[in-house]
Amino acid sequence: MEHARQAVRTALSRRERLIIALDVSTASEARSLVSELTGAVGAFKIGLQLFTACGPELVREIVNSGARVFLDLKFHDIPSTVAGAAGEAARLGVWMFNVHACGGSEMMKRAADSVRNICIIENIQQPKMIGVTVLTSSDSGTMSEIGVRGDLTAHVLSLANLVSDSGLDGVVASPIETKSIREEIKREDFMIVTPGIRQILGTNDDQRRVMTLAAAIAAGSDYVVVGRPVIHAPDRLAAVEAMISGE
Numbered sequence: 001m002e003h004a005r006q007a008v009r010t011a012l013s014r015r016e017r018l019i020i021a022l023d024v025s026t027a028s029e030a031r032s033l034v035s036e037l038t039g040a041v042g043a044f045k046i047g048l049q050l051f052t053a054c055g056p057e058l059v060r061e062i063v064n065s066g067a068r069v070f071l072d073l074k075f076h077d078i079p080s081t082v083a084g085a086a087g088e089a090a091r092l093g094v095w096m097f098n099v100h101a102c103g104g105s106e107m108m109k110r111a112a113d114s115v116r117n118i119c120i121i122e123n124i125q126q127p128k129m130i131g132v133t134v135l136t137s138s139d140s141g142t143m144s145e146i147g148v149r150g151d152l153t154a155h156v157l158s159l160a161n162l163v164s165d166s167g168l169d170g171v172v173a174s175p176i177e178t179k180s181i182r183e184e185i186k187r188e189d190f191m192i193v194t195p196g197i198r199q200i201l202g203t204n205d206d207q208r209r210v211m212t213l214a215a216a217i218a219a220g221s222d223y224v225v226v227g228r229p230v231i232h233a234p235d236r237l238a239a240v241e242a243m244i245s246g247e
Contacts, residue, residue, distance in 0.1 A: 014244045016042040017217060019070055019193070021227030023047060027054045027061075033231060034067055040240050043068035043095060045225055059092050068095040070193075070225075074132050076100035079110040086111035086129065087118045094127050096193075098172055101131035101159040108166035128191065131163035132172045136196035153177055157184045164190060175211035175219060182220035195225040197243075213243050 018041045022030045030050055037044075044067055046059055051073060063069050071094040075082045082099060089097040099111055112129055119126040133156045134143065140152050148155055156177045161184065163171050170191025173181055178192050194216050216224050226243065233239035 012222070014213065014217065015040065017221070017223050018213070018240065018244065019043045019045050019223055019225045020230055020240075021045040021047060021072075021195075021225055022050050023227045023231065025049055025053050027058050030054070030058060030062070033236070034062055034065065036236055037230075037240065038065070038067055040237055042223070043070055045070040045072050045227075047072040048074075056088075056092055059094065063093040069093075070095060071097040072225075074098055074100050075111070076103045077107075079103075079107045082107050083110040083114035087114045090115045090118050090124060090127055091122070093124070096128035096130060096169075098130045098132050099168075101133055101163050101171070105162055105166045108163065108168055112167045128169045130170045130172055130191060130193055131159065131166070131168050133159040133163075133177070134174065136174045136194075153180055157181065160185055170222070175216035175221060175224075178216060178219040178221050191222045192220060193223045193225065194221040195227075197224045197226045197229075212246060214246060 020033065020037055020041050022033055022044050024030055024033065034044055044062060046062070046069055050058065059069060059071060071089050071092065075085050076099065082103065086097070086099070099108060101108070108131060115126060115129060118124070134152065143149070143152060143155065156173055157180060160171050160173065160181050164185050164187060169189070170193065171181065172193045172195065174196055175194040178194055181192055196211065197213050197216055211219070213224050229243065230236055230239045
């Protein structure tokens with residue numbers, strides 16, 4: 001079984017691995033992106049900006065269009081609150097959603113249990129549930145400000161182990177830590193989703209720990225999230241194709 005899962009992971013094409021972040025503020029902008037890029041990418045991410053502007057109805061709409069949705073709200077609260085939110089994310093029909101790993105094991109386990117129970121009782125597809133380790137906009141200076149000192153990779157690995165032990169499907173982590181996570185976590189089905197993907201000559205914007213799509217996949221990423229390099233491009237489809245074919 002584990003070898004079969006590994007085969008599925010390595011068989012994914014670059015196109016299937018590419019998740020486009022719908023980091024826009026209106027439903028019409030989001031619909032335009034989904035219409036333009038459906039079939040050219042693997043999934044779409046709905047984060048805090050779009051969700052706050054348009055709410056769960058737009059999530060349902062995009063899910064009902066047949067697109068896979070990664071709901072990126074990074075739930076982090078007391079265990080009962082996150083468990084409730086996780087259950088509602090499952091009811092939205094999203095393909096994947098995330099929580100903050102620093103919320104701790106009880107929070108993550110309660111959320112995972114809530115999702116499993118709801119999906120069984122209501123006969124709905126169980127979404128992937130992943131834990132956010134350290135944001136790609138953070139570096140050692142940022143972490144020091146909030147009292148986390150020491151080696152940044154070691155901290156990411158500690159959180160990745162906590163996520164795995166809590167029964168979640170994987171993590172969100174910088175591509176810089178992907179190889180180390182693969183070496184640390186022995187589960188063949190453990191997913192790694194990496195933001196901070198840029199083309200070689202592209203701007204980093206506010207991302208600090210970045211890598212190209214090809215390099216991230218080579219390091220062990222299952223899925224990669226791309227926002228501004230595609231959605232702000234004059235030709236979005238061309239930007240997608242350049243990223244997929246690049247090295």
